[in-house]
Amino acid sequence: MAKLIREVMTRDVEVINPNDTLRDAAEKMRTLNVGAIPVCDGQRVVGMITDRDVVVRAIALGKDPNSTQVADAMSPGIEYAFDDDDVDTVLNRLKEKQIRRIIVVDRSKKLVGVASLGDLTGEVSERKVGEALEGISEPSSPNM
Template sequence: MARIIREVMSSDVEVINPNDTLRDAAEKMRSLNVGPLPVCDGQRILGMITDRDIVVRAIALGRDPNTTQVADAMSSGIEYCFDDDDVDSVLRNMKVKQIRRMIVVDRNKKLVGIVALGDLSGEVSEQKVGETLEGISEPSSPI
């Protein structure tokens, strides 16, 4: 069993530029069949945009996806882990922060991958994954 994140993460991560439009992001998500995309300006991670961000932070507010930039709807200050972090500590952080995916960086904070709860499910006990999912699924307060 893998004990560190680099052994289970997905290293082939597509990113999007903060100046791209929400339509560009949505099209990339559709073609890749993914919900989140890291937002990067070169090697620097600025945030994350999800399909939900596009709907809740833009479309629901009447913003035009053809002209609204990714930077206007993305989440900044994202949670990340290091590629040499142990699986158990990442699971704990996912539970506490209520997130299903986490950006993975090296010790120079360069993007090297992404890890999802599903990636970890075969690496720890079903009980730990279940507890993490339960914590992630706790209802949050309405906006």
């Protein structure tokens, strides 16, 4: 039987509020040694803030991290998997969406964890992980 994502995901995930500042987000990322944090408004997941979001959507545009809110720089839209999805399904979604991590929710859409490509390593064949990484790492066209 295929392994479920809930068996390999990271649980007890720290979150951040959309009204917190980018400095708060960066400090939390440093403290937790992570590159992304789910953004929650109460119990509802509203997005994800990544270290790249902070740099590209704020710092590079001259925005002040001490006053710019997480909501103004976070990745819009939410890619998620259900906790009863199998690992292969989630790996395919990561590849298809070209992302390295995904929010995991239960069937009532409550946050229960985060799954990263690293969490899936060792759970599926090296070939499948390699194919997913190749798809995720495929370069996008630069904006000119």
